[in-house]
Amino acid sequence: MKTATGTLLIHNGQVVDGTGGPPVPDAAVVITDGRITYVGPLHDAPQVESASDRIDALGGTIMPGLVEAHFHPTYFNVAALEDLDIKYPVEFVTLLAACNARLAVECGYTAARSGGSLFNIDVWLKQAIEEDLVVGPRMAASGREICGVGGLMDWNPDFRKIGMEGLVLLINGPDEARAAVRKLVKDGVEWVKTYPTGDAAAPDVNDHHTLCMTYEEMHAVVATAHNHGMKVTGHCRATEGIRNALLAGYDTLEHGTFIDDETLELLLERDVPVVPALYFEHVSVERGPEFGMSQQVIDGHQETLEGGAESARRILAAGGRLGMGGDYGFAWNPHGDYAKELAFFVDYVGLKPLEVLKCATQTGAEILGREEELGTLATGKLGDVLVVEGDVVADIAILQDRSKQIAVLQGGVVKSERGVSRSPAGFGA
The missing domain is CATH 2.30.40.10 (Urease, subunit C, domain 1)
Incomplete structure (x- = not known):
């Protein structure tokens, strides 16, 4: 650039x-x-x-x-999980990603860390931005994500025979975990995004208190990624998933929803930043009914919202670090609304404006590993x-x-x- x-x-x-x-x-x-x-x-x-x-x-x-620390450039008007990988052809998603990148800059976001992308579009989007072919934030790329078979991100049924390879690498066991990371090494990503836990969006088999990866799989991901100079993060809501991620050596946590005393102590000991992404939970509760969300899903988001807000307050009060951003690109949480997260952390979570601004700038740059420049x-x-x-x-x-x-x-x-x-x-x- x-x-x-x-x-x-x-x-x-x-x-x-x-x-x-x-x-x-x-x-x-x-x-x-x-x-x-x-x-x-x-x-x-x-x-x-x-x-x-x-x-x-x-x-x-x-x-x-500002730094968007959980940026999904390939998400666009997602109303159901399947929209993430089979709604549009990859060529069109690439163009949409470039539009989302431009919008981020127009909203004041000069840097971003990808939280996952269809194929490795964000890798090439980053190059296009750095070569001044398109306007966009300085990016750290993540590419495809990793999840255990049958976990939160494994939604395409086997009878479709289309798999999940464009968005998620599905694994069974440590050997497949290592193989998945090696594919990402070849793709040129900087961050490996994983799914240690489920989410309120999948209440029947993968809710926010379930695990989607084993500790052995997570440890294999970290060991392989760190060997190649890559960092690892994970969608961590359930307390056990948070603990497993910290013990396995994760570099950041996404959400960190249900922190207890033990996991908070581990977090502080390793000084691992957390990106809570709480505004998504709030807007899911507020706008869920108009998009046909079941009450069970909405109730799960409400529980996640309350638990995540309490965890965020505890982390910052104890001297931990929070980054800002998360999960924009859903129909009820569109790209361009990034700064609503900042006001939400003041008005709902109760943080001071200067604290939130630090999270959205200095800590964001630290998450990117570019605090010496940004x-x-x-x-x-x-x-x-x-x-x-x-x-x-x-x-x-x-x-x-x-x-x-x-x-x-x-x-x-x-x-x-x-x-x-x-x-x-x-x-x-």
Whole structure:
């Protein structure tokens, strides 16, 4: 991804640097050749030559670009599980993924970690973004996911004879677990996504208190992935699944819904980040009836919501780390609503706005393994910056309004203004 040349001054706003510290009023950020060279009070900022080298924050907020830590680029208007892999041909899903990537940037998200993708579309989408062929967040790719046979993600019946190979690698035992990871090595993914547990969406045989993988399978996944320099995460709701993931050496947990004292202690000992993805549970409860969800499924989402909120509060209060994002692309939880997660963690979960903003920036960058380059406004880091009209600390819901976004920058290059993305250099006006 190209970086800007020259010097750019962003001024006339408060700086929220992403570390959780208090805002700096009447501040400025200077970006030189794509990297931040100054953050602090405007009166100490270096001068720039012309007005064309400035962005006026209009008295609003200058902050790091947001990080979507559980991004499904190939999900689109999913109303049933089968929609994830057989609704559209892979060629069309690839185009949809590119549209979702562009939308993420228009919403202020300059980086994302894939939480799973049909085939390895996200691997190639990442390359297209890095080569400036399409606009999208800096990505970490995950590709196909891994689940035990008969588990949550094994929904296509055998009589169809189409399998699940496009979306999920189904395994029976440690040997098949190792073989699945080796396929992902060849695909070029960075993160291996697994399904240690079930979910409220499958209440009959794989609900949120069941296991979908054995500890031996999970350990085989981790050992193989780490051998090849890849990281491992997992859909972990049931307490036993969380424990198995932490003991097996997982690098992050998705959801971490039902944390108990023992698993919290393990989590803190290993300093493993968790991406709760709670807004999905809330909107499933709120909008489930209009999409024909059974009351049993809705009740399961409500239990998951309450358990997940309590776990998130406990994790952060104990000094653990939370990332923000999750499961957008369902019909009732569409792409573009990413920032609703942030307001939800303030209004429902009870976290402070600065805590949530830190989770959505600094911790997100740490999950990506790019904290030296991204996630906070600091000298030497890439100029990935979000400039918003309004005070996001006083009203974090402002981040949901794309018309309030003055500019979204990656490497000092303006990629979106007022929620409309610019075409990549050399590809349109």
